[in-house]
Structures are given as structure tokens and as C-alpha cells.
Amino acid sequence: MTESVFSVNGWQLVFTLCNLLLDYFILKKFLYNPVKKMFALRQKEVEDVYAKADEAQTAAITMKTQYEEKMASAKEEADEIVRSATGRAQLRSDAMIAEARDSAADIIKRAGEQAEIEKKQALNEVKNQIADIALQAAETVIEKELDADSHRRMIDDFIESVGEDKWQS
Amino acid sequence: MEGPRIYFTIPIFGGINVNETEVNLLIVTLLLLVVSLILTHKMEKIPRKKTQLLAEKIVITIDNLVESTMGKRYMAFAPYMMTLFASSVFGSLISLVGLRSTTQDFNTTLCWALVTAFFIHYIGFKSSGFKGYLHSFAEPIAVMTPINMIGIVTTPMSMALRHFGNVLGGSAIMTLLYSAFAGVSSMIHLPIPALQVGVPAILSLYFDFFGGCMQAFIFCMLTMVYISNVGPSDDS
Numbered sequence: 106m107t108e109s110v111f112s113v114n115g116w117q118l119v120f121t122l123c124n125l126l127l128d129y130f131i132l133k134k135f136l137y138n139p140v141k142k143m144f145a146l147r148q149k150e151v152e153d154v155y156a157k158a159d160e161a162q163t164a165a166i167t168m169k170t171q172y173e174e175k176m177a178s179a180k181e182e183a184d185e186i187v188r189s190a191t192g193r194a195q196l197r198s199d200a201m202i203a204e205a206r207d208s209a210a211d212i213i214k215r216a217g218e219q220a221e222i223e224k225k226q227a228l229n230e231v232k233n234q235i236a237d238i239a240l241q242a243a244e245t246v247i248e249k250e251l252d253a254d255s256h257r258r259m260i261d262d263f264i265e266s267v268g269e270d271k272w273q274s
Numbered sequence: 275m276e277g278p279r280i281y282f283t284i285p286i287f288g289g290i291n292v293n294e295t296e297v298n299l300l301i302v303t304l305l306l307l308v309v310s311l312i313l314t315h316k317m318e319k320i321p322r323k324k325t326q327l328l329a330e331k332i333v334i335t336i337d338n339l340v341e342s343t344m345g346k347r348y349m350a351f352a353p354y355m356m357t358l359f360a361s362s363v364f365g366s367l368i369s370l371v372g373l374r375s376t377t378q379d380f381n382t383t384l385c386w387a388l389v390t391a392f393f394i395h396y397i398g399f400k401s402s403g404f405k406g407y408l409h410s411f412a413e414p415i416a417v418m419t420p421i422n423m424i425g426i427v428t429t430p431m432s433m434a435l436r437h438f439g440n441v442l443g444g445s446a447i448m449t450l451l452y453s454a455f456a457g458v459s460s461m462i463h464l465p466i467p468a469l470q471v472g473v474p475a476i477l478s479l480y481f482d483f484f485g486g487c488m489q490a491f492i493f494c495m496l497t498m499v500y501i502s503n504v505g506p507s508d509d510s
Contacts, residue, residue: 108277108293110442114381116290121385124299128306128361133353135310140333143317143326150319 236260275446278379295379302364302376332356343495344502351501358386359494366441366486370478375441377489383437387430390497394429398504410504433496437489444481451477 278294313329365376
């Protein structure tokens with residue numbers, strides 16, 4: 106028993122439609138989607154690789170910049186060190202020279218003072234000796250003991266009035 | 275020329291016939307399932323197996339075809355187009371192993387054409403609204419309206435009949451040729467019917483294999499073109 110070669114059968118149309126839907130789901134689930142998923146995975150991997158490469162490049166560039174910056178700052182630092190060292194050395198030498206000058210001046214001053222004191226001592230000694238000589242001379246002359254203290258003062262006054270300038274010259 | 279055999283009748287709703295075409299449709303479905311599972315079996319990110327390469331090639335080809343014919347916005351149709359093409363090709367080519375082609379039944383091609391018609395009107399309605407959809411019948415000029423109205427019926431009819439007719443015609447020609455060769459063999463008193471062995475195989479390559487693939491391709495192309503024509507283009 107056969108159907109007619111050319112006929113339209115409602116039930117068969119419905120069956121064919123269901124079959125088409127079944128085919129659709131089978132092909133979509135078992136062929137189209139798995140392959141698409143594989144493509145997506147591959148695409149993702151490629152993107153990941155590219156992203157990683159970009160990241161590495163960025164990191165390399167950052168490191169290069171940092172390195173260059175460090176190099177530049179190191180040069181600056183070295184310059185700074187040299188400059189400050191030079192400055193310090195200059196300061197220290199200036200200080201040393203000043204100190205030397207000061208101490209030299211001090212020595213000269215002290216030497217001067219010492220000379221002055223010695224001169225004064227010498228002068229005093231000379232004055233005392235002259236006074237003693239004068240007293241002895243006067244005693245001898247008048248044969249009479251003079252009041253040593255009052256006459257010594259007189260003589261000293263005399264010597265003072267004669268002036269130091271004269272004694273010195 | 276015989277129609278599809280009726281295997282049995284389900285005694286409900288006044289009798290539903292289970293015929294050869296329906297059984298063969300199920301065989302095709304099973305075949306598609308098996309082929310899909312084989313092609314996508316243990317797929318890897320780096321394809322090593324030929325089956326995976328073939329599966330990827332099929333998907334890429336379908337995607338490219340849908341993209342170039344319908345545009346990027348209709349990419350969701352790619353699996354359906356794949357289904358339509360595979361159902362049609364497998365349905366036609368099962369005749370090579372002696373089964374009756376599913377596409378040799380008008381009901382099969384009519385069902386597919388009606389689905390296409392549904393998409394044409396659904397997309398047209400959805401993309402331009404009720405008014406725009408009605409207005410599209412009066413284009414390019416109002417005089418065309420009756421012809422466009424006829425087109426609602428004739429578009430799926432012509433698609434269904436073209437596919438059905440080609441497969442049926444190929445089958446009829448092959449049957450005729452086969453008996454013709456048998457006749458010639460006996461006429462020239464060959465001891466064995468040698469002409470029936472080799473020559474029909476070559477002709478079958480054209481009428482069954484090439485014809486089947488061609489009609490599947492034409493059916494899919496027409497479906498894609500009709501659907502993408504009613505909707506907005508990629509530019510708009």
C-alpha cells in the first residue's frame with residue numbers, strides 16, 4: 106500500500122516540522138555550538154596571549170623609564186655629592202686658614218704682651234736700683250740716714266716726673 | 275512511479291499513516307546525530323583530528339555563507355540554515371543507499387517552504403510593524419499589490435515544488451534510464467545486462483548526487499535571500 110506520489114497530508118506536515126525542529130536542536134547542540142565554543146576558546150586564548158604580551162611590553166617600558174630616570178637621578182646625585190664635597194673642602198680649608206691666621210695673630214699678640222711685661226719688669230728693676238743708688242749716694246753725702254720710705258717716694262715721684270719716655274729712649 | 279509506502283496506520287483521528295518518508299526522516303535525523311557526534315568527538319583547542327577540522331570547516335562555511343547572503347544581523351539563522359541544508363542533502367542522498375529520498379515527498383519540501391514563508395512574514399512584520407508590513411505589499415508601486423498578494427502563496431509553493439520536482443524528476447529519469455538500458459541490453463543480446471551496471475552509476479552521480487546538493491543549496495539560498503530582503507539591511 107502506498108501514498109499518492111503528489112499529495113498534501115496535514116499530519117505528515119506536522120511530523121516533518123517536528124522532525125525539522127529535532128534536526129535543528131541536534132545540529133545546534135552537537136555540531137554548531139561545540140564548534141563555536143571551540144572558536145571562542147581559541148579566540149580567548151589568542152586575546153589572552155596578546156594581552157599578556159601587551160602587559161609584558163608595558164612592564165618593560167615602565168622598567169626602562171624607571172631605569173632611565175634612576176640613571177639620570179644617579180648622575181645628578183653624583184654631581185651633587187661632588188659639589189657638596191667640593192664645597193665642604195673649600196669651607197674646611199677656609200676655616201683652617203682662618204684658624205691658622207687667628208692663632209698666628211694670637212701668638213704675635215701674646216709675644217707682644219710678653220715683651221711689654223718684660224720691658225715693664227726691667228724698667229721697674231732699673232727704677233728700684235736707681236732709687237737705691239740715689240739713696241746710698243745721698244746717705245753718703247749727708248751722712249745721715251734718711252727716712253727711707255718717704256724719700257723713696259720722693260725719688261719715685263721724681264723719676265715719674267722725668268717720664269717714662271725719657272727712660273725708654 | 276509510486277508514492278511512499280505506508281507501513282501502518284495509527285487508528286486515531288481517523289487514521290494517521292506512518293509512511294516511508296516519515297521513517298526515512300527519522301533515519302536522516304539519526305544520521306545527523308551520529309555524524310555530529312563523530313565530528314565533534316573530543317574536540318581540542320589545537321585541532322589534531324580530521325573530523326574536527328571538517329566540523330570547523332562546515333561551521334565556518336555556513337557562517338560565511340549566511341553572513342555574506344543575509345548580513346551580520348541574521349547570524350542567528352546560521353544553525354537553521356545548516357539544519358535545512360543538512361536535512362535536504364542527507365534526505366536526497368539516502369537514495370544512494372536504496373532508501374526513498376525524503377525530499378521525493380511533496381509534504382517534506384512543503385513543510386520546509388512553509389517555515390521559510392513563516393520567517394519571511396514574521397521578520398517583515400517584526401521589522402517594519404503592522405502598517406509597514408501591509409505597506410510592503412504595495413511596493414514598488416500600488417499596482418503590484420495583487421501580484422505581491424499572490425506571492426504570499428507562490429513563494430513557498432514554488433520553492434517546495436522546485437525541490438520536490440527536481441528530486442522526483444531525477445528519480446523518474448533514473449528509473450526510466452535503468453529500464454531503457456535493460457531494454458537495450460536485451461535487444462543487443464548481451465549475455466549479462468552490462469549496460470545496467472556502469473552507465474547508470476555515472477548518470478546517478480548527476481541526477482541524484484549533484485541534483486540533490488544543488489537543490490539543497492538553492493533552497494537554502496532562496497530562504498536566506500527572501501528572509502534578508504524583507505528585514506532591514508545592515509546599513510540601516
